[in-house]
Amino acid sequence: MKRKGITRKIKRTTPKTDRSEVMRVVRLRENTRITHCPKCGNNTIFKAFSSQCAEDACEVWVECECGYDPTFGRPEYRFEDVWGGTSPDNVETALGVWNDLIADLAPKMEETGNPAPGGENEAR
Numbered sequence: 302m303k304r305k306g307i308t309r310k311i312k313r314t315t316p317k318t319d320r321s322e323v324m325r326v327v328r329l330r331e332n333t334r335i336t337h338c339p340k341c342g343n344n345t346i347f348k349a350f351s352s353q354c355a356e357d358a359c360e361v362w363v364e365c366e367c368g369y370d371p372t373f374g375r376p377e378y379r380f381e382d383v384w385g386g387t388s389p390d391n392v393e394t395a396l397g398v399w400n401d402l403i404a405d406l407a408p409k410m411e412e413t414g415n416p417a418p419g420g421e422n423e424a425r
């Protein structure tokens with residue numbers, strides 16, 4: 302969903318190619334704030350991604366170092382930013398999404414043993 306009107310007033314001269322797709326490895330200190338990865342238990346090393354998804358919007362999300370990405374198949378959970386990028390602010394927001402999403406997915410994973418993307422409607 303586009304949220305026009307929430308455009309940052311900072312004018313940057315970044316060339317467009319710079320925000321097509323960006324990945325940065327984020328290393329956090331030991332903490333109890335970030336939910337542990339349900340696959341490998343890591344909560345300190347993440348890959349932060351930023352990818353342009355529209356003319357005036359980028360998707361930003363984080364993925365565990367093991368490759369687990371709770372937003373995979375759920376682009377609506379990736380947060381949109383006009384400029385994108387993996388700035389500390391954006392990483393912080395994306396980690397908040399990681400926490401929320403893993404909490405949301407936890408009951409489903411117990412049932413199926415697998416965070417099956419888009420499998421919620423399967424009658425079984």
Ligand SMILES: [Zn+2]
Nearest residue numbers: 338341365367
């Ligand atoms: Zn992991």
